[in-house]
Amino acid sequence: MIFAGFFAPYDPAEQDRKNPYLPPMRLHLVDHQGHFHARPFAYGVKLREGSFDQYEEDRTETFPLKFLVRGASYRFLGLVPSRLHLFGTETDRIYLLGSDSYGRDQLSRFLYGGRVSVFAGLLGASVTLLLGLCVGLAAGYYGGWRDDLLMRLAELFLALPWLYLLFALRAFLPLAVGPLEAFFLIIVVLGIVGWARPARLVRGVVLSAKERDFVRAARGFGAADGYLLRRHILPETSSVLLTQATMLVPQFILAEMTLSFLGLGVPEPVPSWGNLLSSLQQYSVLVSYWWMYLPALIMLPFFLGYLGLGSELQERAEPYKIGR
Amino acid sequence: MHGLVRVENLVKRFSKTRLAGPNQEVRALAGVSFSILRGTTLAIVGESGCGKSTLALCLACLERPTSGKIWFEEREISGLHEKDRRVIRRQIQLIFQDPANSFNPRWTVLEILTEPLALTGNLRGEEMRSRAGGLLSQVGLSPDMQGKLSSELSGGQRQRLAIARALALEPKLLILDEALSALDCSVQAQIANLLMDLQGSLKMTYLFISHDLAMAAYLADEIAVMSHGQIVEQGAPEKILKQTGQRNHDALFAAKSRSRFLPAHRRLAACLCVYRSRPRELFR
Numbered sequence: 001m002i003f004a005g006f007f008a009p010y011d012p013a014e015q016d017r018k019n020p021y022l023p024p025m026r027l028h029l030v031d032h033q034g035h036f037h038a039r040p041f042a043y044g045v046k047l048r049e050g051s052f053d054q055y056e057e058d059r060t061e062t063f064p065l066k067f068l069v070r071g072a073s074y075r076f077l078g079l080v081p082s083r084l085h086l087f088g089t090e091t092d093r094i095y096l097l098g099s100d101s102y103g104r105d106q107l108s109r110f111l112y113g114g115r116v117s118v119f120a121g122l123l124g125a126s127v128t129l130l131l132g133l134c135v136g137l138a139a140g141y142y143g144g145w146r147d148d149l150l151m152r153l154a155e156l157f158l159a160l161p162w163l164y165l166l167f168a169l170r171a172f173l174p175l176a177v178g179p180l181e182a183f184f185l186i187i188v189v190l191g192i193v194g195w196a197r198p199a200r201l202v203r204g205v206v207l208s209a210k211e212r213d214f215v216r217a218a219r220g221f222g223a224a225d226g227y228l229l230r231r232h233i234l235p236e237t238s239s240v241l242l243t244q245a246t247m248l249v250p251q252f253i254l255a256e257m258t259l260s261f262l263g264l265g266v267p268e269p270v271p272s273w274g275n276l277l278s279s280l281q282q283y284s285v286l287v288s289y290w291w292m293y294l295p296a297l298i299m300l301p302f303f304l305g306y307l308g309l310g311s312e313l314q315e316r317a318e319p320y321k322i323g324r
Numbered sequence: 325m326h327g328l329v330r331v332e333n334l335v336k337r338f339s340k341t342r343l344a345g346p347n348q349e350v351r352a353l354a355g356v357s358f359s360i361l362r363g364t365t366l367a368i369v370g371e372s373g374c375g376k377s378t379l380a381l382c383l384a385c386l387e388r389p390t391s392g393k394i395w396f397e398e399r400e401i402s403g404l405h406e407k408d409r410r411v412i413r414r415q416i417q418l419i420f421q422d423p424a425n426s427f428n429p430r431w432t433v434l435e436i437l438t439e440p441l442a443l444t445g446n447l448r449g450e451e452m453r454s455r456a457g458g459l460l461s462q463v464g465l466s467p468d469m470q471g472k473l474s475s476e477l478s479g480g481q482r483q484r485l486a487i488a489r490a491l492a493l494e495p496k497l498l499i500l501d502e503a504l505s506a507l508d509c510s511v512q513a514q515i516a517n518l519l520m521d522l523q524g525s526l527k528m529t530y531l532f533i534s535h536d537l538a539m540a541a542y543l544a545d546e547i548a549v550m551s552h553g554q555i556v557e558q559g560a561p562e563k564i565l566k567q568t569g570q571r572n573h574d575a576l577f578a579a580k581s582r583s584r585f586l587p588a589h590r591r592l593a594a595c596l597c598v599y600r601s602r603p604r605e606l607f608r
Contacts, residue, residue, distance in 0.1 A: 003602070023476055213420040213422065213426040216386055216418065218443075220384055220386065220414075220416070221413070221414060221443045221444065221493060222410040222411060222443055222444060223410075224410065228444070230547055232428055235428075322408075
């Protein structure tokens, strides 16, 4: 996702009005006369006779696929300006995942969109976790009336209907804020609102951890609260935090998708995964242009892979299994 | 010889304070008084739930008693400010029942042993390592196990490690809260002997908390029997055992109650162990 600019062949906002809803192009190694080409190539496309959205391959034109070509400019890692792309063609545009209603390259939009969506997920999850961790530590470690107060507050926040909260928030935000900034502001606010669940879990872990004998022993060596929290209790919460992170990041990505799907999230023309999916709202798109589903299908293995990574990390962080 | 610790009318109530509704209260200690002479062992025996562990936590300055006084070296410590209590705590060390729970599972033996040193002293890395090695050999462990995790050690080794860690601060009072109860019978005897040797060489004072009357009689100079948060009997081990009238029977009963949860073949071994470990004269 960080290298979206490099992997994506085109600027995600660049339109090609001549070719809306173009199906994914096939890459060929053997041309229609049976000759073999070492470099994969695609045929040009033309509208089928008497149709406005059916294309067929135009075998008179070929676009050989070139690697490391110069194309639309972008900033590498957000800093270094560059025009280098992993692949592309020299003459006409090539659509490996088809194009959308404005003739924008779906692959580029998917890659750039992932950048926005995943960043939103990470941002929201880290805000939530950080806040939840602090509140959970305080409630669990100090106990007493502070614990009661914080937990009642947490229950209040758990009861908030987040979708309606979002609508309200979106309505309250001033129009002067840029659309993308407004979106990230919403994600941050969502993150802040979500502190209750991780806080409750962290509190539970802290409650049991502070009664563990090794924490008592360390107190017996004259350790102060700060030391105990940092050296003994914080590491105990790591596995809960990891589980929460594995759950929250996709949850926030989904929240972004939901928002964008409803038109409240990332504004066009900035691509995001939610925006890609929101084009599926139209019946005609659902029925006629099957490649518009492709981003959804690619997201599946992404989420599965992420969950797998999360559970792997969690097992590594669990010390109790070692040597037993 | 004079008293190292003196406890007077100690009361500890636990209450769950809520924002609304009545407070629930549990009385764990209901007026406990005793004193321990320097270099001796006082055993506190009683069934589970009688307040033994609460007493241990209060003495170790880990809990504040609701009322009553604790003098440590002629200084009242229960009402001190938290900062001063932190200093006092270093001289009173606790050994816990469950050796698996006594150590941070992420830490190696070296880290475990140097934690008290790092918290108090200003030793450098090399000095700490040699001190850790010294502590390990003092409790009969091999100094080259420093790199291991505590979960790689056996139960007896862990309890030795716990003792070594407590010794790092050169405490004056060592509180053994059911320290032998989780161990195998033969290992119990080894650790008990180690404790007696250490007491001889380091002139430490022990508070031995147990529900095992036989082991208490073996280790202690004086036994106090606790029940429902109060001390109901106190005296020399012989006297306590005699008062029950049936000396052999009693020791056996203690062993049996201890081994209630063991399988049948282990139960016999546990009972035999009492006969072997008890001093002869107690059975006369």
